[in-house]
Amino acid sequence: MRNSPTVGDIGEHAVIQRIRERVPAHGKGVVTGIGDDAAVVEPDRGALSVLTTDTLVEGVHFDLAHSSPTDIGNKALAVNLSDLAAMGAAPRHALLALSLPAGWLVADVDEMIDAFLAQAARHRTTLVGGDVTAAPGALVIGVTAIGSAKRRRVLGRDGARPEDIVYVSGAIGAAAAGLASLRQADHPAGPPPEECRRHHRRPEARVTLGVALGRNRAARACMDLSDGLGDAVRRIAAASGVGVQVDAEALPIHPEARTWFERAGLDPVAASLAGGDDYELAFTSPPAFRGRLRHVRRRIGDLPITPIGIVTKEPGLRIRRGGKDEPLPPGYEHFTGVD
Amino acid sequence: MRNSPTVGDIGEHAVIQRIRERVPAHGKGVVTGIGDDAAVVEPDRGALSVLTTDTLVEGVHFDLAHSSPTDIGNKALAVNLSDLAAMGAAPRHALLALSLPAGWLVADVDEMIDAFLAQAARHRTTLVGGDVTAAPGALVIGVTAIGSAKRRRVLGRDGARPEDIVYVSGAIGAAAAGLASLRQADHPAGPPPEECRRHHRRPEARVTLGVALGRNRAARACMDLSDGLGDAVRRIAAASGVGVQVDAEALPIHPEARTWFERAGLDPVAASLAGGDDYELAFTSPPAFRGRLRHVRRRIGDLPITPIGIVTKEPGLRIRRGGKDEPLPPGYEHFTGVD
Numbered sequence A, B: 001m002r003n004s005p006t007v008g009d010i011g012e013h014a015v016i017q018r019i020r021e022r023v024p025a026h027g028k029g030v031v032t033g034i035g036d037d038a039a040v041v042e043p044d045r046g047a048l049s050v051l052t053t054d055t056l057v058e059g060v061h062f063d064l065a066h067s068s069p070t071d072i073g074n075k076a077l078a079v080n081l082s083d084l085a086a087m088g089a090a091p092r093h094a095l096l097a098l099s100l101p102a103g104w105l106v107a108d109v110d111e112m113i114d115a116f117l118a119q120a121a122r123h124r125t126t127l128v129g130g131d132v133t134a135a136p137g138a139l140v141i142g143v144t145a146i147g148s149a150k151r152r153r154v155l156g157r158d159g160a161r162p163e164d165i166v167y168v169s170g171a172i173g174a175a176a177a178g179l180a181s182l183r184q185a186d187h188p189a190g191p192p193p194e195e196c197r198r199h200h201r202r203p204e205a206r207v208t209l210g211v212a213l214g215r216n217r218a219a220r221a222c223m224d225l226s227d228g229l230g231d232a233v234r235r236i237a238a239a240s241g242v243g244v245q246v247d248a249e250a251l252p253i254h255p256e257a258r259t260w261f262e263r264a265g266l267d268p269v270a271a272s273l274a275g276g277d278d279y280e281l282a283f284t285s286p287p288a289f290r291g292r293l294r295h296v297r298r299r300i301g302d303l304p305i306t307p308i309g310i311v312t313k314e315p316g317l318r319i320r321r322g323g324k325d326e327p328l329p330p331g332y333e334h335f336t337g338v339d
Helices: A010-021 A070-084 A106-122 A172-184 A194-199 A205-213 A229-240 A256-263 A268-274 A287-299 B013-020 B069-086 B106-121 B174-183 B193-199 B207-215 B229-240 B255-263 B268-274 B287-299
Strands: A030-032 A039-041 A048-057 A089-100 A127-134 A138-150 A166-170 A221-224 A243-248 A280-286 A305-312 A316-321 A324-327 B031-032 B040-041 B048-057 B089-101 B126-136 B138-151 B165-169 B223-225 B243-247 B281-285 B303-311 B316-321 B324-327
Touching: A010 A070, A010 A089, A010 A106, A010 A127, A010 B165, A030 A127, A030 A243, A039 A089, A039 A127, A048 A070, A070 A089, A070 A106, A070 A138, A070 A205, A070 A280, A089 A106, A089 A205, A089 B048, A089 B138, A089 B229, A106 A127, A138 B048, A138 B138, A166 A229, A166 B229, A172 A194, A172 A268, A194 B303, A205 A280, A205 A287, A221 A229, A229 A243, A229 A268, A229 A280, A229 A316, A256 A268, A256 B165, A268 A316, A280 A287, A280 B040, A287 A305, A287 B281, B013 B089, B013 B106, B031 B048, B031 B126, B040 B089, B048 B069, B069 B089, B069 B106, B069 B138, B069 B207, B069 B223, B089 B207, B106 B126, B174 B193, B174 B255, B174 B268, B207 B281, B207 B287, B223 B229, B229 B243, B229 B268, B229 B281, B229 B303, B229 B316, B229 B324, B255 B268, B268 B316, B281 B287, B287 B303
Parallel strands: A048 B126, A089 A127, A127 B048, A243 A316, B089 B126, B243 B316
Antiparallel strands: A030 A039, A039 B048, A048 A138, A048 B040, A089 A138, A166 A280, A166 A305, A221 A280, A243 A305, A316 A324, B031 B040, B048 B138, B089 B138, B165 B281, B165 B303, B223 B281, B243 B303, B316 B324
């Protein structure tokens, strides 16, 4: 592998050719795939198109000392599929924009692309086009994902109503604990368990859950946790013109993350709420939708869905801990630090 | 303006908010614009979606010493609209992914966004979403454009047939001459005319022409000249399984570019064929389509369309100069130099 030529050795067109050879010949709804000025796809009949783009930047979103090409290729698509899932949209097509430093090994590019395409295949998503350019410094990997949803099945952020229950999928905090250890290798609390680091390196988009919530009309508002649960709750509340009361004791904090936060002298609740890079979904659903939620649960295997709070008519975000109400800790900003 | 705060001062969310405030409230086909996990758009009834993404990287595609924020914002969208035009697609929606160094002035970001949105408005394109992240070094601006075309109106690269006439719009070579002068400020041939530098800095996508060619079914194959006319002809020939014979004397080389190339001791024909960043369209059309082309000409004002060669049954790319056939000079590769 270390004998691999570099991107600079083979040139932009050869990289595109290698990607093209790896993409399956036929994808659902693909009229023209990679190789023309633009891709041509056929929208699902009577459906809306759902569009999202998210970029990973070396030194900002990942560090080559901690993330393998497989991690990067996987995550670049996952963060986009997570946005589609949060809208209740089924992923269909993707575009990949790579800005590649000339010194990258072709073998590493291949590995990154293979991970991207393996995940695309798992979610029946076809890579239909993209762009490969040189990069003077950092690797930048931009992905656009296009999904499909029926009009009345789209999950926005603004539909939450008072008395809705707030749910979150999976567990929270593991990615934040994993990231903390990556940032500081000699952390006095010691390294967090591999499980936490894996959560940060290899997020999994909740595609099945998002699509099931949309198709069953089981949620009134939905958002992913890319910037943390605190941020998601804040945005749903703002868009819907409501407040949210979170129950700290109900939060499904990943047990290994909780242990590590405590060892590190951090408040597990605050750290888990603030921590980004959990690609779970937060959504609200009134008690009357319990039957619809049962249908959803049948589709998602053993992924837990935990009620963590309630939507309130009076605005404001509070968290109840030990019988006391506190304001929710603030969210996350890219420019305040490297994530 | 120099008193402007920086991107690092105000943070990612504030940049997104500034963009959001600049986007018109209503766009055709927009169900959900900026501000949710993903955008939701309604495809035109019975039409296909045409998708393209192109990224501009500081130090690769532009240099802040020569390009203003307005130039960059304008070009980032133009190169994408050009790809849609080459497919015969009308632009509808766009996504913008900005990786911004923290030291950028907010006033410069505003200027870049304003240029992007002004051009979007000229082509009835709505910005529906995007992503703003920090960048450790270079500015990276990635755009995805989504267009619309009827199934039998899409212009591919593979439809050229023997006896088709090869046409090119506008003039070629000006961007290449403009770029040469940017690369070497003290060029012995002196600076090229401002007109050439403007061509490189402010390309104009041939949206009206591309859409008219598609709607009138006036072209069998079409491509833009982002990597030069030589490259476009080569790719159309390869995709269509044909050859092309170009007539050097017929090439619409920009007169000021020709003069500068000659002063610089360069062959104007070779330099204009190899030079990228001309965002004109090359297309092929049989003599029987002359009536359809007349309809197209009526739509495009004074933009010239020049026949420059003919499609041949035997493969191979030749150029006829002074009664002699030569092979076409090769195209352009990003990794072989900074464009």
